[in-house]
Amino acid sequence: MKAEEGGQFRLHDFNPGQDCFLAEVLSGLRKSPKELPSKYFYDEHGSSLFERICALDEYYIPSTEAAIMETYIEEMVELLGPGVLLIEYGSGSSAKTRILLDNLRELAAYVPIDICREQLWCAARELVSVYSGLEVLPVCADYTNSFELPLPGQPSERKVVYFPGSTIGNFDPVPARHFLEHVAGVCGPGGGLLIGVDLKKDPGVLHRAYNDGEGVTAAFNLNLLERINRELNGDFQLERFEHYAFYNPGEGRVEMHLLSLIDQTVHLDNVAIPFARGESIWTESSYKFTLDEFEQMAGAAGFKVEKVWTDERQWFSVQYLVNTE
Numbered sequence: 001m002k003a004e005e006g007g008q009f010r011l012h013d014f015n016p017g018q019d020c021f022l023a024e025v026l027s028g029l030r031k032s033p034k035e036l037p038s039k040y041f042y043d044e045h046g047s048s049l050f051e052r053i054c055a056l057d058e059y060y061i062p063s064t065e066a067a068i069m070e071t072y073i074e075e076m077v078e079l080l081g082p083g084v085l086l087i088e089y090g091s092g093s094s095a096k097t098r099i100l101l102d103n104l105r106e107l108a109a110y111v112p113i114d115i116c117r118e119q120l121w122c123a124a125r126e127l128v129s130v131y132s133g134l135e136v137l138p139v140c141a142d143y144t145n146s147f148e149l150p151l152p153g154q155p156s157e158r159k160v161v162y163f164p165g166s167t168i169g170n171f172d173p174v175p176a177r178h179f180l181e182h183v184a185g186v187c188g189p190g191g192g193l194l195i196g197v198d199l200k201k202d203p204g205v206l207h208r209a210y211n212d213g214e215g216v217t218a219a220f221n222l223n224l225l226e227r228i229n230r231e232l233n234g235d236f237q238l239e240r241f242e243h244y245a246f247y248n249p250g251e252g253r254v255e256m257h258l259l260s261l262i263d264q265t266v267h268l269d270n271v272a273i274p275f276a277r278g279e280s281i282w283t284e285s286s287y288k289f290t291l292d293e294f295e296q297m298a299g300a301a302g303f304k305v306e307k308v309w310t311d312e313r314q315w316f317s318v319q320y321l322v323n324t325e
């Protein structure tokens, strides 16, 4: 672990680095069907493309979630109680977190965790200047691996993990349950998880959300190949691949793929990877849930659903789960 001083905060760095990136890319591209882990979307450019996705009309998640937060923030503050140590997985720009930072009482500290170091650094610097007196303890990590949490200077009443945006939907069902079990361990008995969970809805709405008119989602998906070219010396030709996203109702998920438009061979790190015309690289799944499905999974991971807040259309939910151990 490296720790770097940022004036009023230290950034704890557990990022696994390029060896890991290369190994995971090669193993994913050797599989049949080919796949790449969606966590690698978020380099500096990818994170800024994701911020642009969040501003699109078609991508209903951020606005719907923010409206739910704003409507019910008082109930949330009541349930979470004072003296919380707030830990956020995939904090990104921490924009959505502000409503919690503004309203929670006697916050012990805020621990933003993100895989994108540059964005994490900027967000932390911004937060310490806006929230004077708040202890900010940024951690750069791939939170699908284990890492140590920094110790806050002040004692806390309870640990609350914040996991907004329905990022839980990126995990397949079994890893999702394991991840929630891990989070239950992190918050400990009496702790809680405030989580954004996207709900099953009209497939047309889902289709448009992942196939926006401006092509920002396509650029976000293709940036993964650009990143591989840049960081791993790959020779992907981007115009030979195409963004393909659709809702798979049987599996209850949106799938994003990159399709090879022709027969071709791509090289990276002296390995030749053949693609047939029409062959896909599966780059992301975004599972959508019914409230019952999510409650079942949370229960299997040791969480009780304490409270569910939704919007009028029932498109999205914010839920507070408590560790029942």
Ligand code: AVJ
Pocket (backbone or CB within 6 Å): 053, 061, 165, 166, 167, 169, 170, 209, 210, 217, 284, 285, 286
């Ligand atoms: C941030 C993972 C929740 O799956 O909806 C947005 C990422 N991918 N558009 C999602 C994403 C394509 C997003 N998550």
